[in-house]
Amino acid sequence: MDILTTVVYIILFIIIMIFVFSIGMLKPFMRKKETALVLVSAFIIGCLGGAFFLSPIYDDVPEVMSTVQKVIPNNDNETMYLDVSSSVDLDALKNNLTHIDGVHSFEVTGITFYMWQFTDKEMTYMNAVLENIDANYKNFTVNESGKIDIDLVPGYEVNSALKSFSDWYKNVYAGTISYAQVHIKVVLAPSAIDQSREYLLEEGIVPTKMEGPVQDSINKTNSTMLNNGEFVLISGGIGVIVALLGIYVDKVVVVFRKFKKSKKSGRRRR
Incomplete structure (x- = not known):
């Protein structure tokens, strides 16, 4: 949310609070039952004001905190994790990302294949054969669902890793692998996050996970924030206050005047 919209929403909430305050000032002309109705109305108006005007601002608090972290000099780098289709032009993706100022590295960490539901015999076979398909398969996990996760030796060409598995599959099952998922780790400065995300969004790619001081500040802020329902109820409470x-403005003014008068009297005695 931009600053102008934020200011407008805050002003609108203040206006409805002034309206609530004005209703309360009509207390001398009300019966006791009507006073209770004023408080109920103030609660409802406060809730509505909080829901429509303050909640959108409150929801942006984590983003504001992350913006502060992005501009802090000498902050630690962020790590962005991407899961993309093997059909994506990885060379172009790497070239475009690493040319963004603040992006330090682009590394393919692994690949994932989605097969069919494995039987126990097939699971045993897959676990036995995978370590022999390619020496650059560092670690692998075979799931009963048919998902095979493979970690690659750092620096190994991903196209070679995909080709090794595809060639093996073709020789054994006389078929072709139509889809694989490629896992990528991008290390970048906090100042490069927004531009990198904008580029990825243009390419239809959404980061799977973020790690670093900016993401930590977002997570910490989210963990301490109230949910929308609680925040709206507090806004209603503000309306009641x-x-x-x-309602009691007359008494408050009298007390204030007495306090001010006694303070002046004390100064004169000195």
Whole structure:
């Protein structure tokens, strides 16, 4: 949310609070039952004001905190994890990302294949044969669902890794692998996050996970924030407090004047 919209929403909430305060000031002309109705109305108006005007601002608090982290000099780097289709032009993706100022490295860490539901015999076979398909398969995990996760030796060409598995599959099952998922790790400065995300969004890619000081600040802020329902109820409570101030404004003014007068009297005695 931009600053102008934020200011407008805050002003609108203040306006409805002034309205609530004004209603409370009509207390001398009300019966006791009507006073209770004013408080109920103030709660409802406060809830509505919080839901429509303050909640959108409150929801942006984590983003504001992350923006602060992005501009802090000498902050630690962020790590962005991507899961993309093997059909994506990885060379172009790497070239475009690493040309963004602040992107330090682009590394393919692994690949994932989605097969069919494995039987126990097929699971045993896959676990036995995978270590012999390619020496650059560092680690692998075979799941009963048919998902095979393979970690690659750092620096190994991903196209070679995909070709090794595809050739083996073709020789054994006389078929072709139509889809694989490629896992990528991008290390970048906090200042490069927004531009990198904009580029990835243009390519239809959404980061799977982020790690680093910026993401930590977002997670920490989210963990301490109230949910929307609680925040709206607190806004309703603010409405009630404002209404009470309006109801008892005369007494508050009298107390304030007495305090001010006694303070002046004390100064004169000195």
